[in-house]
Amino acid sequence: MSATPSPGPVAIVDVGSNSVRLFLCDGVDADGPTGPRLTTVTGLRRGADTEGTIAAEALDRLDDCLQDYGRRMRDAGCVAGVALGTSAVRDAPNRAAVADLIAGRLGIPLTVLSGEEEALLAFSGARLAVPGDGTVLVLDVGGGSTELVRGDGGGVRAAMSLQMGAVRCTEGFLYADPPTAAQLEALRRTVEPELAAAVRAVGGPAPMVGVAGTITTLAAIKAGRYDPSVVHGSVLTADDVEGMLERLAALHLPARREVPGLDPARAPVIVAGAAIVACAMRAAGAEHLEVSERDLLDGAALLAGRIASPVDPALPPARRLRDGLA
Numbered sequence: 001m002s003a004t005p006s007p008g009p010v011a012i013v014d015v016g017s018n019s020v021r022l023f024l025c026d027g028v029d030a031d032g033p034t035g036p037r038l039t040t041v042t043g044l045r046r047g048a049d050t051e052g053t054i055a056a057e058a059l060d061r062l063d064d065c066l067q068d069y070g071r072r073m074r075d076a077g078c079v080a081g082v083a084l085g086t087s088a089v090r091d092a093p094n095r096a097a098v099a100d101l102i103a104g105r106l107g108i109p110l111t112v113l114s115g116e117e118e119a120l121l122a123f124s125g126a127r128l129a130v131p132g133d134g135t136v137l138v139l140d141v142g143g144g145s146t147e148l149v150r151g152d153g154g155g156v157r158a159a160m161s162l163q164m165g166a167v168r169c170t171e172g173f174l175y176a177d178p179p180t181a182a183q184l185e186a187l188r189r190t191v192e193p194e195l196a197a198a199v200r201a202v203g204g205p206a207p208m209v210g211v212a213g214t215i216t217t218l219a220a221i222k223a224g225r226y227d228p229s230v231v232h233g234s235v236l237t238a239d240d241v242e243g244m245l246e247r248l249a250a251l252h253l254p255a256r257r258e259v260p261g262l263d264p265a266r267a268p269v270i271v272a273g274a275a276i277v278a279c280a281m282r283a284a285g286a287e288h289l290e291v292s293e294r295d296l297l298d299g300a301a302l303l304a305g306r307i308a309s310p311v312d313p314a315l316p317p318a319r320r321l322r323d324g325l326a
Contacts, residue, residue: 009035010304011073011081011311012297013106015098017045017088017143018167018269019213020062022069024076025301032128032294033301038072039213040065041265044098045088045144045167052091059097066105073106073311080308082300084121085112087144087165107312115161118296119147123156125298126211129233129290137199137206137284140295141214141276143167143269148195148280150202158202164191166214166273174272177253184249187275195276196283208286210236211295213266214273218244219291220261232293238281245274 012023019041026035042065047055073081083102089095089112099110113121122140126149130136133153140147144165151157173179173187199205219234220226221244248256249271256271257264266273281289300307 008077008079010301010308011069011076011078011106011108012300012304013069013081013083013102013108014297014300015044015062015083015085015089015102015110016213017086017145017165018043018266019143020044020065020069021297022072023297023301024072024078025304028302032125033298037297038069040068041263043143043167043265045165046171048088048092051093052088053094054088054092054098059101062098063101063105066101070105070107079311080304081106081108081311082304082308083108083110084296084300085110086118086296087115087142087163087168090114091144103312107314108309111307115145115147116159118145119149119159119161120156121296121299121303122147122211123149123151123159123299124302125295125300126209126292127151127153128294128298129292130209135206137202137208137286139208139210139215139277139280139284139289140212141166141210141273141280142212146195146276146280148198148202150204150206160198160201162194162198164194164276166269166276169272169276170269178251178256179249179271184271184275187272188279191276192279192283195280199284205284205286208281208284208289209292210277210289211292214270215277215289215291216293217262217266217270218274218277221248221259222261224260226261226263228293231291234291235288236277236291237288238278238286241274241278241281245271245278248274 009024102110138149149159256267
């Protein structure tokens, strides 16, 4: 595949439930797609109603983020790109408002991924970090959903997408600051059986690879700082995750924001995220997992030659595009 179907980098944008990411893919080398990456925590699912409608404040935060990303795409000379919406967008009755923001700020259409498509792209990216053709179980904990994907060098064999994520589970279970033992226990009693069923459904345990923000954040906390070269390929044991969960759950939010390696913007949801990871490892009988910085962004970049769209140069003037939207 060519990650540059036209001159200049190709922009890969992941509109997630908690964070929005930009990958300016400028090519592919022996290790996979290359280029600068940026993550912005927007909390898109935060404040959503029971039907999943994205709140006006969240759309404003997304708009601010996309204005910045649009400038970066223009500065980099991007003439093609792909924007992917995951759980929060998938669930939202007003997902058209997100599509309008993407089109207006970035000049490209929004593609809303199904849970299965999200899992396949995450596996494709994570596979780049695993040498050989052996079977692996990829764990992708997002803000609104969690994916479990089992596959090998020949590709995906089975995948499951579950309606649990760091934001969704924080809002559903962890009301107190810090969360109470009873709230954490209720969360674990709910998610662990679902994860165990998902592990069985995809074919059972295998060496585990963890991707996406919750897991890379836990690796950064273990290291005491976020450095992609340190995080990528690092190992989290089940004891590491349980220990960090216990430590983080005991802290009030202001203290949690000060934890080395933890992006302060992720502090409100990291306890639920850590609990999901702990439960997933327990459900899979995994004593450890390998952390990969290669994920959905890389999977999409590998397909950029087929799925990227030309960037529309005729962007509207800078204003809040949400104003006046139905």
